[in-house]
Amino acid sequence: DAGVTQSPTHLIKTRGQHVTLRCSPISGHKSVSWYQQVLGQGPQFIFQYYEKEERGRGNFPDRFSARQFPNYSSELNVNALLLGDSALYLCASSLSSTQYFGPGTRLTVL
Amino acid sequence: SQQGEEDPQALSIQEGENATMNCSYKTSINNLQWYRQNSGRGLVHLILIRSNEREKHSGRLRVTLDTSKKSSSLLITASRAADTASYFCAMAYSGAGSYQLTFGKGTKLSVIP
Numbered sequence: 001d002a003g004v005t006q007s008p009t010h011l012i013k014t015r016g017q018h019v020t021l022r023c024s025p026i027s028g029h030k031s032v033s034w035y036q037q038v039l040g041q042g043p044q045f046i047f048q049y050y051e052k053e054e055r056g057r058g059n060f061p062d063r064f065s066a067r068q069f070p071n072y073s074s075e076l077n078v079n080a081l082l083l084g085d086s087a088l089y090l091c092a093s094s095l096s097s098t099q100y101f102g103p104g105t106r107l108t109v110l
Numbered sequence: 111s112q113q114g115e116e117d118p119q120a121l122s123i124q125e126g127e128n129a130t131m132n133c134s135y136k137t138s139i140n141n142l143q144w145y146r147q148n149s150g151r152g153l154v155h156l157i158l159i160r161s162n163e164r165e166k167h168s169g170r171l172r173v174t175l176d177t178s179k180k181s182s183s184l185l186i187t188a189s190r191a192a193d194t195a196s197y198f199c200a201m202a203y204s205g206a207g208s209y210q211l212t213f214g215k216g217t218k219l220s221v222i223p
Contacts, residue, residue: 004152021117021196023145025112031209033210033211035211035213036154037150039150041215041216042125042198042214042215042216043153043198043211043213044213045210045211045212048209050207055207055208055209056209056210057210058210082163088150090152090153092153092211093144096160097140097141097143097202097209098143098158099143099155099211100155101145101152101153101154101155102154103151103152104150104151104152110175
């Protein structure tokens, strides 16, 4: 079975632009979570979606938004990009307690 | 803050030696998980220990959990060069329909052949 997939792998944007990151969960997993990992730090929780509803939100500004589609795939949107948004964005899917992570999208904001 | 702390931040050992990493947290958890990350890529789940468990084994991995001290340790026995990676503990919190992981800053393990 395929694992969690994310696209794109790498992305370069300039300050003020908007970005959309995509995630496809493991087949059968209904929960998708997003994490931001800044270089040298552990991942930080952004959102959790379950059955297309937001179930949890971390301490991130309103510039960050997400949604989950009927096929359980998900998008993370970030508006008005700042230099500090440069990070590895990780998506994870789960069926129960264990979260399975995708390879991440490396976002660089110039 | 719910963030965990890992100790040490970096660890360098010879192949064949054991590696021990520690994790402490601040508030009661649902479970605690350990992950491995190679070269800033995706995280690989290693082991999950529930709050009512004290010790768990998986292959060369041994995890302990002391909820009274709010701490956990990961032991990798007979280390190999391929174990070189960053290791993170993640505390699982659930409530109000939400389930999220709070990660520590990680321990960078280098295994020298």
